[in-house]
Amino acid sequence: MVTATEQTHLTQIRHYLHQHPELSDQEFATTKYLTDKLRDLGYRIITPTDLKTGVIAEIGVGNPVIGLRSDIDALPIQEVTNLSYASENDGVMHACGHDFHMTALLGAAERLAAEPTLNGTVRIVFQPAEETHVGAQEVTAAGGVTGLDAIIGFHNKPDLPVGTIGLLAGGLMAAVDQFTVTFHGVGTHAAMPQLGADPLVALAATVGAVQSIVSRNQDPQHAVVVSVTHIEGGNTWNVLPESAWFEGTVRTFDQKARQLAKKRFIEIVNGQAAAYGVKANIDWLVGPDVVDNDSRLTKIVVDESAKHFNVVAPTPSSAGEDFAYFSQRIPSVFAFIGSHGNSDWHHPDLILDDAGLVPAVEWYYFNAKRLLAELTE
Ligand SMILES: [Zn+2]
Ligand SMILES: [Zn+2]
Structure with a gap:
């Protein structure tokens, strides 16, 4: 399934997104880029009009409805990586790797669109304004996650190697x-x-x-x-x-x-x-509540993930994540996915390893299919 072409394709998408970061609730160009890509793949764009930025889209029909979430915003940080694809927006940088998350979710959306049939509906949730901790609430208030049976998401983890997934039931982020x-x-x-x-x-x-x-x-x-x-x-x-x-x-x-x-x-x-x-x-x-992984759902996701990746029980992070807003309302699982970075979140010199993109795509893809199968009544 993994081809050199898929890796190249994902790397190109990520580098483009990395070059064009936008601050929280101002992700207008990013929103357009993601919307166009999803429409081209055959997704129904159902972004509520109340949502200024961010994209909600669906593929498949009927129940269950499984949400896959990625954040899309960048930080007010001046990039100092000297990368050929460094930020072109002065003083704004994808220093938390949300470019990595978006690319992974687009890659998974592409794989799901290529499936002959889906056993239910997959909803893609590209959420704005994670860094300011208001985006998940904005999406929820606009009705963007209404009707979901489950939602999963991840944060890249620079100190985990590529192909390693951190998962645990209960509190993952503070x-x-x-x-x-x-x-x-x-x-x-x-x-x-x-x-x-x-x-x-x-x-x-x-x-x-x-x-x-x-x-x-x-x-x-x-x-x-x-x-x-x-x-x-x-x-x-x-x-x-x-x-x-x-x-x-x-x-x-x-x-x-x-x-x-x-x-x-x-x-x-x-x-x-x-x-x-x-x-x-x-x-x-x-601020955001604890990112609290549902125990039943985590068991399923750990089981599926262990078929493809090295699954570890990570040390919970004392950083916050507004995915918590979803996890307090919808059965959910949030993971850490290895991105093999040189530094840590929010550092101006952070460089992530593009080789981590394919495992992140597959994590979404395999778990979406597994949850569609498991959550059927
Ligand atoms: Zn961050
Ligand atoms: Zn982040």
């Missing part, structure tokens, strides 16, 4: 929460702190204290990350400012840990504020 905290005190002369209420000492103490959520509150068997990533306060050496703020993120792999982290964070911040005589304002932004 729930993402984001926080911003502002401490309001009373500004004063640096030489007379007793006349004010210093937000900087409160902030410094709090940045250390919130780490105790990981070391003292959470179950040591369950991974939790608390990262303060940005601090601002004051602007000169001899004045204590009126306010100071910091922001950061919390990553968890189950609901219990997620709720506990939030509860303790708020208690600690308010406790520190009280201790130092300042007021705290906390903004808590709820």
Whole structure:
């Protein structure tokens, strides 16, 4: 089935997409490119009009309806790979490999279109705006995944070799929460702190204290990350400012840990504020949930994948993925597929191995057919 021609064809598609990256929710040229390709293959384009970018298309008839998902957006990163097919859009780069995902899904769409018959319907879901974590919601709100019996997707994994697939039931990628905290005190002369209420000492103490959520509150068997990533306060050496703020993120792999982290964070911040005589304002932004692989479906996908690839149980990633929005609503499986990169996601020098495209095509293709067969009533 795999031919040198298929590899060359896929490589060409990926290099074209890599050269023409577009930011989240602005993937207009990408959308047109994908729509044209799918139409040429004989797919029915059913993209809801509410969807500005992204493509939904179907082939086959009747039940079951199996969704295959790829994201399509790039990142605001200046590419430094020196590749012959490097990004032509200044300051925008496919640094997460969504070009790899799109190419794999187009390749699978092509193989499925070549089948004499399909035992049901395959729906191709090219989802916009994964990086800003709104695309899966946009697709869902527009009705793009309504009626699906199952949906599968993957993220390329630069640290896995080509031909290796990472699969596990349960939490594969972390729930993402984001926080911003502002401490309001009373500004004063640096030489007379007793006349004010210093937000900087409160902030410094709090940045250390919130780490105790990981070391003292959470179950040591369950991974939790608390990262303060940005601090601002004051602007000169001899004045204590009126306010100071910091922001950061919390990553968890189950609901219990997620709720506990939030509860303790708020208690600690308010406790520190009280201790130092300042007021705290906390903004808590709820991001994507855990990418939670359905256990029954994962069993089927692992069984099918093991016929063709080296299947490993991967270390869950503390990065987030808005496929979670689908996985909370539809039985789903998300995989890691080896892309043998020189670096990691979101790095400006990331180069992926095109040899990983055929296994990714086949992963979609074989599992789509298997799920069509398995989920028939
Ligand atoms: Zn990314
Ligand atoms: Zn990504």
